[in-house]
Amino acid sequence: MPRIFIFVGLILLLCLLLPPAIIARVRSTPNSNLPIHIIQDMAFQSKYKTQAVNPLFADGNTMRPPVMNAVARGETYLDAHLYDGVIDGQWANVLPSQIKMDFATLRRGQERFNIYCSVCHGISGGGNGIVNQRAMELVANTNGPVNGTVWVQAKNLVHDELVTVQPMGQLFNSITYGIRNMAGYGSQIPTEDRWAIAAYVKALQRSQNALASDVPAGTKVTDNASASPTHVQLSNATVNSFTNPSTSIAEVK
Numbered sequence: 001m002p003r004i005f006i007f008v009g010l011i012l013l014l015c016l017l018l019p020p021a022i023i024a025r026v027r028s029t030p031n032s033n034l035p036i037h038i039i040q041d042m043a044f045q046s047k048y049k050t051q052a053v054n055p056l057f058a059d060g061n062t063m064r065p066p067v068m069n070a071v072a073r074g075e076t077y078l079d080a081h082l083y084d085g086v087i088d089g090q091w092a093n094v095l096p097s098q099i100k101m102d103f104a105t106l107r108r109g110q111e112r113f114n115i116y117c118s119v120c121h122g123i124s125g126g127g128n129g130i131v132n133q134r135a136m137e138l139v140a141n142t143n144g145p146v147n148g149t150v151w152v153q154a155k156n157l158v159h160d161e162l163v164t165v166q167p168m169g170q171l172f173n174s175i176t177y178g179i180r181n182m183a184g185y186g187s188q189i190p191t192e193d194r195w196a197i198a199a200y201v202k203a204l205q206r207s208q209n210a211l212a213s214d215v216p217a218g219t220k221v222t223d224n225a226s227a228s229p230t231h232v233q234l235s236n237a238t239v240n241s242f243t244n245p246s247t248s249i250a251e252v253k
Ligand code: HEC
Pocket: 113, 116, 117, 118, 119, 120, 121, 131, 152, 153, 154, 155, 157, 162, 163, 171, 174, 175, 179, 180, 181, 182, 185, 197, 198, 201
């Protein structure tokens, strides 16, 4: 084969590499021009953008207000018990019918409480979570509060009389909408989980205000329980104390 063919062949091969090289170069170079858009599909169409002036409507706004009295699908919050913790204008003492008081609910409540609430209120609900400890440290600084830190202590949920007397519905309401300096968790925690947490707070209160008479006769009660446990044990007895009508939530304190 004449050498010329080999040369020409090599040059053609090199030429083949040119297009991919050019494409790679163009793709990696920033450019303020619109890219070449060969297949248009519906990429460009006449429309009004959200904040644009719109002559079609009398008020000139493109974004329309919701139609009066319209309710979005799945957003009918008519059940006052389920969504506000209220029955006939009174705080509810019981879980709404949609939620079962059982071991699974309390377990879920414990897990969610430990995630969302323990940082401030502490694992045992005593009000001394890690955020609280740190805030107190900053406030108690010898040269005055660091960066002007101001801190309202998270409530002691298990020993503060103001909280322990509250029905479950009131706890649920505080969790949902917040209370004074505490923000609401309605948008972060789903409704069912907020009820589970409220039930678990009741369980925490029950467990930490238990009397010797609460344990079955004959059981030995030791007096060395830690004042602020780092782990809270749930047992079926806790659930029974809720489901057994003789110890209704109202009495659980
Ligand atoms: C960022 C810290 C923080 C977190 C997280 C937090 N709280 Fe609080 N909570 C507070 C503070 C602070 C107060 C006291 C507010 C006040 O007195 O102004 C409070 C108060 C309360 C009260 C007392 C309401 C009353 O009537 O006095 C309850 C009940 C409560 N929290 C439950 C919860 C539950 C349940 C969670 C988890 C879903 C939670 N909190 C998460 C800081 C927190």
